[in-house]
Amino acid sequence: MALAPVSAPLSTVDGFVKQFLQNLNFDIGVSLSASSRNDQYLALAGTVRDYLMARWLDDQRRQNDLQAKSVCYLSAEYLLGRQLDNNLLAARLTDIATDALAECGIRIDDLREMEVEPGLGNGGLGRLAACFVDSLATLGVPSIGYGIRYEYGIFRQTFVDGQQVEQPDAWLSLGSPWSFPHPEAAQQISFGGHTETYDDRGVTRSRWIPGWNVKAVPYNYMVPGYHNGRVNTLRLWRAVATDAFDLRIFNSGDYEEAVRAQTFAENISKVLYPEDSTPQGKELRLQQQYFFVAASIGDFLDNVLPGDFDLTNLPDRVIFQLNDTHPVIAVPELMRVLVDERGFEWDAAWAITQQCFAYTCHTLLPEALEVWSVDLLGRLLPRHLEIIYRINDDFLEEVRERFGDDELRIRNMSIIGEHPYRSVRMAYLATVAGAKVNGVAELHSQLLRDKVLHDFDEFFPEKFTNVTNGVTPRRFIRLANPTLAELITEALGAGWTVDLDRLRGLEAFAADPEFREKFAAVKAGNKRRLASVLHERDGLTVSDDHMLDVMVKRLHEYKRQMLKVLHIVTEYDKIVSGRATAADITPRTFIFGAKAAPGYAMAKRIIHLINAVGEVVNNDPLVEGRLKVLFPPNYNVTLAERVIPAADLSEQISLAGKEASGTGNMKFALNGALTVGTDDGANVEIRELVGDDNFFLFGMSEPEVEALWAKGYKPSDFYQSDDNLRSAMDLIASGAFSGGDRSVFEPILSNLLYDDRFMVLADYSSYIDAQARVDLAYADQDAWTRSAILNIARCGFFSSDRSIKDYIDRIWHTPPTL
Ligand code: 26W
Numbered sequence: 001m002a003l004a005p006v007s008a009p010l011s012t013v014d015g016f017v018k019q020f021l022q023n024l025n026f027d028i029g030v031s032l033s034a035s036s037r038n039d040q041y042l043a044l045a046g047t048v049r050d051y052l053m054a055r056w057l058d059d060q061r062r063q064n065d066l067q068a069k070s071v072c073y074l075s076a077e078y079l080l081g082r083q084l085d086n087n088l089l090a091a092r093l094t095d096i097a098t099d100a101l102a103e104c105g106i107r108i109d110d111l112r113e114m115e116v117e118p119g120l121g122n123g124g125l126g127r128l129a130a131c132f133v134d135s136l137a138t139l140g141v142p143s144i145g146y147g148i149r150y151e152y153g154i155f156r157q158t159f160v161d162g163q164q165v166e167q168p169d170a171w172l173s174l175g176s177p178w179s180f181p182h183p184e185a186a187q188q189i190s191f192g193g194h195t196e197t198y199d200d201r202g203v204t205r206s207r208w209i210p211g212w213n214v215k216a217v218p219y220n221y222m223v224p225g226y227h228n229g230r231v232n233t234l235r236l237w238r239a240v241a242t243d244a245f246d247l248r249i250f251n252s253g254d255y256e257e258a259v260r261a262q263t264f265a266e267n268i269s270k271v272l273y274p275e276d277s278t279p280q281g282k283e284l285r286l287q288q289q290y291f292f293v294a295a296s297i298g299d300f301l302d303n304v305l306p307g308d309f310d311l312t313n314l315p316d317r318v319i320f321q322l323n324d325t326h327p328v329i330a331v332p333e334l335m336r337v338l339v340d341e342r343g344f345e346w347d348a349a350w351a352i353t354q355q356c357f358a359y360t361c362h363t364l365l366p367e368a369l370e371v372w373s374v375d376l377l378g379r380l381l382p383r384h385l386e387i388i389y390r391i392n393d394d395f396l397e398e399v400r401e402r403f404g405d406d407e408l409r410i411r412n413m414s415i416i417g418e419h420p421y422r423s424v425r426m427a428y429l430a431t432v433a434g435a436k437v438n439g440v441a442e443l444h445s446q447l448l449r450d451k452v453l454h455d456f457d458e459f460f461p462e463k464f465t466n467v468t469n470g471v472t473p474r475r476f477i478r479l480a481n482p483t484l485a486e487l488i489t490e491a492l493g494a495g496w497t498v499d500l501d502r503l504r505g506l507e508a509f510a511a512d513p514e515f516r517e518k519f520a521a522v523k524a525g526n527k528r529r530l531a532s533v534l535h536e537r538d539g540l541t542v543s544d545d546h547m548l549d550v551m552v553k554r555l556h557e558y559k560r561q562m563l564k565v566l567h568i569v570t571e572y573d574k575i576v577s578g579r580a581t582a583a584d585i586t587p588r589t590f591i592f593g594a595k596a597a598p599g600y601a602m603a604k605r606i607i608h609l610i611n612a613v614g615e616v617v618n619n620d621p622l623v624e625g626r627l628k629v630l631f632p633p634n635y636n637v638t639l640a641e642r643v644i645p646a647a648d649l650s651e652q653i654s655l656a657g658k659e660a661s662g663t664g665n666m667k668f669a670l671n672g673a674l675t676v677g678t679d680d681g682a683n684v685e686i687r688e689l690v691g692d693d694n695f696f697l698f699g700m701s702e703p704e705v706e707a708l709w710a711k712g713y714k715p716s717d718f719y720q721s722d723d724n725l726r727s728a729m730d731l732i733a734s735g736a737f738s739g740g741d742r743s744v745f746e747p748i749l750s751n752l753l754y755d756d757r758f759m760v761l762a763d764y765s766s767y768i769d770a771q772a773r774v775d776l777a778y779a780d781q782d783a784w785t786r787s788a789i790l791n792i793a794r795c796g797f798f799s800s801d802r803s804i805k806d807y808i809d810r811i812w813h814t815p816p817t818l
Pocket residue numbers: 122123124125126128273275276277278279280324362363368440469659660661662663681
């Protein structure tokens with residue numbers, strides 16, 4: 001039976017006011033006059049939630065009835081950003097809510113500011129997962145996102161004397177109106193203990209006798225599709241102590257021990273690991289990984305599938321998409337459930353498992369590929385280790401059959417590595433077990449096949465495919481850039497938000513002077529908006545008449561923030577050395593946003609240097625305010641939504657062959673910034689689409705990088721032979737940015753001169769040339785605007801809707817059920 005249409009009155013201003021006041025009075029327990037902004041925010045969120053609720057329940061029931069094949073997206077990270085505006089937009093409630101609150105004497109903008117974004121991810125991979133759940137709901141694909149409800153998300157970054165200091169992100173402390181805990185649907189998750197064999201009517205079987213367990217409690221988040229009445233579910237797990245465990249200890253009278261045990265259990269979902277490239281091999285992280293995938297698989301089998309389901313047909317009902325290696329322990333977990341708990345023969349279970357997983361790789365850096373020491377894995381998950389060994393034995397047997405006793409090949413392909421210690425290579429396990437393996441941009445997928453997983457590509461070439469990343473146009477155009485969205489709708493009509501290829505229609509408008517003028521006004525408005533945000537948030541000043549040159553992304557040496565620093569110092573150096581006057585320099589504001597992993601010393605030093613350069617350049621009267629370096633702390637999704645629409649120039653300057661895809665690059669292009677970039681990741685595809693005239697390409701290509709390594713790269717040769725470079729580095733070395741202290745940034749400089757793994761010095765002169773072309777192009781504002789519009793018109797391909805359709809066609813085969 002369909003639910004009563006409780007939502008009907010909510011789609012009127014009067015109905016909305018009533019429900020809002022009702023929530024304020026009865027859920028929050030305050031009168032309007034006594035309510036705080038946070039109370040009002042919570043009541044508003046509750047009202048939006050009420051509106052979506054009927055659809056959500058309806059959807060769950062419909063999906064249940066349909067029994068269609070579902071995607072279970074397994075991701076340790078979801079970098080969601082604020083929910084209020086997104087949910088208002090999806091439900092078409094923005095105007096109604098704005099008016100309703102105005103009737104109550106409340107400015108909705110003030111309430112928007114109350115929301116603390118759930119920062120449950122590090123960077124690109126986590127944000128991609130958030131874009132994907134948005135597209136899955138908008139396209140109407142049966143799907144569940146599974147992950148971890150960290151109590152503390154990515155740290156809040158502050159600067160003290162220019163250096164990064166991390167603060168805990170207590171995002172739940174003022175309430176969490178978007179989620180619903182379901183303690184009754186908890187899963188019990190076990191760890192530790194040992195395995196034993198036993199005789200099952202003449203067959204020897206293994207079983208796991210765990211040492212301890214915790215409860216996984218699901219928190220459900222609504223994921224509304226855009227204007228389609230769909231509401232999908234994101235299910236994030238929280239760890240709590242099991243009752244039995246508690247009781248036993250309480251009864252023994254050891255209160256302290258009971259509290260300790262509880263804390264121990266709850267630690268599992270306490271905090272997001274802030275590393276985003278160098279896995280530390282920490283036990284708690286492996287606990288997190290197993291905790292959430294075991295809960296998710298258990299949930300799907302117990303609660304989503306009907307009770308009498310024959311698991312032989314599991315591949316018809318589900319595909320588990322592994323977002324990088326973080327959830328790969330799901331592979332032996334499904335095998336354990338099938339073999340140990342459901343009585344399947346090994347081969348039958350393996351045949352099922354191999355069809356139920358697919359793996360997305362998000363990196364090319366060898367040090368980012370996760371491995372777990374056999375020691376640790378065997379201690380925490382002894383049965384899983386046995387299963388991994390068996391998978392590996394069977395696999396290597398097949399390799400032998402095909403290639404003979406090629407021991408080198410066998411060693412290279414083994415899921416178990418031996419050096420420097422015995423370990424499980426999670427990427428290899430995922431590749432062997434997965435039906436498909438994909439990279440996240442054309443170049444990246446090619447390099448995976450040619451290099452990182454070359455032997456596997458030879459062994460099963462049909463597994464490998466590409467799905468180029470995408471970003472959701474709902475959040476990154478509609479919400480982030482409402483004036484641009486209006487201009488596009490004015491030009492093209494509605495509909496482009498869910499069919500981004502229609503942006504092509506803007507090509508014709510790029511030639512229209514009136515449209516260009518309107519576009520320029522939109523950009524100028526976005527710059528003013530950013531200026532006011534940065535002023536209020538950080539006391540920073542953005543001048544109206546500067547080019548905004550933006551580099552926002554995690555701080556990592558391969559992304560080469562140092563190349564950007566060297567460009568800035570070169571410009572400054574020209575002025576202080578008298579090689580140029582301020583008047584010769586195109587006025588630019590450089591904006592950085594970047595968090596460094598707390599244990600990544602070099603990255604933190606580079607942050608310090610950026611702040612130090614800003615301090616000097618911004619205050620030197622010789623510069624006459626024509627160069628500004630701004631580094632607002634704590635770059636996050638909320639700030640991204642303000643920075644990206646205001647940008648003129650997007651910095652995508654990683655060493656070719658290192659950035660798997662990038663997704664910031666897409667967001668900037670779709671908001672009409674031009675890119676200065678290397679031939680890396682998805683930059684390659686952006687450039688192909690927008691054309692060379694509308695993209696500033698520089699630097700070595702990936703084959704050129706390889707060739708230079710092969711020949712022998714000597715960074716000091718570049719330092720010696722390039723006067724600008726030498727002078728800029730010497731200026732830093734002189735202590736000019738460190739109060740005369742030459743030691744502060746010395747480690748950065750010697751790293752560049754003697755190590756320079758990411759070839760900053762080799763690409764420097766090409767980068768400086770590209771920036772000169774940028775200046776030249778920017779001098780013709782009208783031509784620049786035309787290029788900006790063409791960037792938007794030609795980048796519709798980068799909608800995450802297209803990515804999801806590619807996943808459906810190439811990997812999932814799960815048609816939408818709209
Ligand atoms: C601690 C271990 C670890 C290692 C890698 C944690 C997280 C990672 C991620 C894979 C890092 C990441 O976010 N990768 C980025 O994924 C994006 C989405 O595909 C790509 O666009 C970026 O190029 C890639 O760096």
